[in-house]
Amino acid sequence: MNKGRTIKQAAAGAVLLTALAVTAGTQVYAAPASTSSLAVQATAVQTSAPQPTSVKDAAAYITKRYGITLSGTITKQQFEKALETLLASSSIAVNSDGANHSFFPKGSTSNKLLAWEAISASVKAADLKELAHTYSDEKISVAWDAAGLTYKAGEGIAKEAAQEVAVAFDTGFLSAKDLSGIKLEANVSAELAYQLLNKVAEFHGEQQNFLGTISDDDIFGKLVQAWNESQLIRTEELQKTVDEGLKQNLITGYNLKDTQFDPHFDPARTITYGHSDIVHAVQLVGLLRSEGIAAKVQLEPKTSAFVYLKEWGEPVQTDDYQVVPIDNGNHIAYAKEYDLSLEFATVEEKEKFQPLVLKYAKRNQEDMTGLLKSSWWQPLYYSLTKLDEYPVITNNVLKKGRYLAQTFTLNEDSAKVVSGLKKINPSASVETYQFWVDQPFYNYLKGDYK
Structure with a gap:
């Protein structure tokens, strides 16, 4: 002293x-x-406090913390690599299928990444898949309605993916405001990708930590x-x-x-x-x-x-x-x-x-x-x-x-x-x-x- x-x-x-x-x-x-x-x-x-509230903050955090840099329209390969990089830093093992985490449906050949696919992959990476698959058609509809979307069983995306999108709405991955101007069938932008990656990090306790x-x-x-x-x-x-x-x-x-x-x-x-x-x-x-x-x-x-x-x-x-x-x-x-x-x-x-x-x-x-x-x-x-x-x-x-x-x-x-x-x-x-x-x-x- x-x-x-x-x-x-x-x-x-x-x-x-x-x-x-x-x-x-x-x-x-x-x-x-x-x-x-x-x-x-x-x-x-x-x-x-809440995770970074702006897309700019989310992008800055993911880039600084994990070295992940994205721009323009994001492909499946890019998003999958980003998820793998993020999860390699997480102290919590992701609960997903197979050694490669199976973020996307088997047999998928297109490298084009749609919004619903990115949301579905993020839910799996956040260890929410089992919760998602408890959702009934009625519960999916309620969650989608709250986000300003309409779900019809047997139409559009597969039920498992619809369940995962519903869980994303319910757990705060995305809100109706976030989806404003974004269609589930639209290509994924870097901004949306950063937002989803940021939430995956949060669900693994890797988010910014402050009072x-x-x-x-x-x-x-x-x-x-x-x-x-x-x-x-x-x-x-x-x-x-x-x-x-x-x-x-x-x-x-x-x-x-x-x-x-x-x-x-x-x-x-x-x-x-x-x-x-x-x-x-x-x-x-x-x-x-x-x-x-x-x-x-x-x-x-x-x-x-x-x-x-x-x-x-x-x-x-x-x-x-x-x-x-x-x-x-x-x-x-x-x-x-x-x-x-x-x-x-x-x-x-x-x-x-x-x-x-x-x-x-x-x-x-x-x-x-x-x-x-x-x-x-x-x-x-x-x-x-x-x-x-x-x-x-x-x-x-x-x-x-x-x-x-x-x-x-x-x-x-x-x-x-x-x-x-x-x-x-x-x-x-x-x-x-x-x-x-x-x-x-x-x-x-x-x-x-x-």
Whole structure:
């Protein structure tokens, strides 16, 4: 920990602002004193806002997330390949016929793709086929009528396909508004294909994952609820490696995260902001809202681990802060924190974020006023795409299942950290990538508490 972070001693109510001799180039993570059993996993409730509401957003998401690029009139081959690509990334196996998923009826020789065929294939890819095939003729008619269409048994498309189209209407794949100007027998456009692919992703839990938007009146309550329902993250296999790294002074801190809370935002429009006080997040979102900035909001639970020095006194443990003694008399502390991910409406609005933080959420002296609650000396926020005036650092990441452990370093120190972690655990796979971080945090990695 350094002078830029505070530890709240629950018993004494005192705030310690303690300078730490930082291992050169390696991140220290400090947090408020709080935790309980480390066996607890992150369980924050996600009240996701609706999937991207525009065709443009759906297309951007599918392209960025899966690398699927479509244009013009779409063929069966193109759509089938897109579905296969999407499902290869899904954690849920699609329940369909045959090794090749049989998205289209057997014996189909034409490569022309009609709207009803694309809808039918999407329903199968979303694991809704069995539900669809429970639909009676009457139930099909009701669903079609609600979408402004007429179904007559024995006429037009086969009953199984009609059932699948009906389920698409009932489960929100398509609405009457979506079908406006589109005939079931019409060729499939890229816009419709993206819309259907987006819904397939959603039904496999691969959709964008966020609480809401800055403009939502209930966003503040959702933020606090998500924080209250999150707990310390534990992943024993990962922690064995990085905790040993702490003991050996290879690193001075790391974060644990649960990738199920990844928002899957567009990196070009996203900034991730780390902190430990939920009131700070509420005030930051309020600040952005008061400035007329639009963004999607996601709270990602995070556990911060760092060395708690014995000279800091006896640590007080709570549900959100736990310490474990190590041989030299120090402790490893595990503290509940969060990453606030913000996907801005435009890159230009993303660029407005830093000036607001530096003015209202960056402490430059002890008795400074006019700041958001619990503002740090070195606020931590970063972008996965280039931003002017943001230095570049390296993230060193270990993954196991849905969990990851990460430690930030200066670029020149990454190789040493990776080598050291591999020496501790030869079977560990350590991924590295560079990203753009705010200047105060970069200074922090260099050993400057201001």
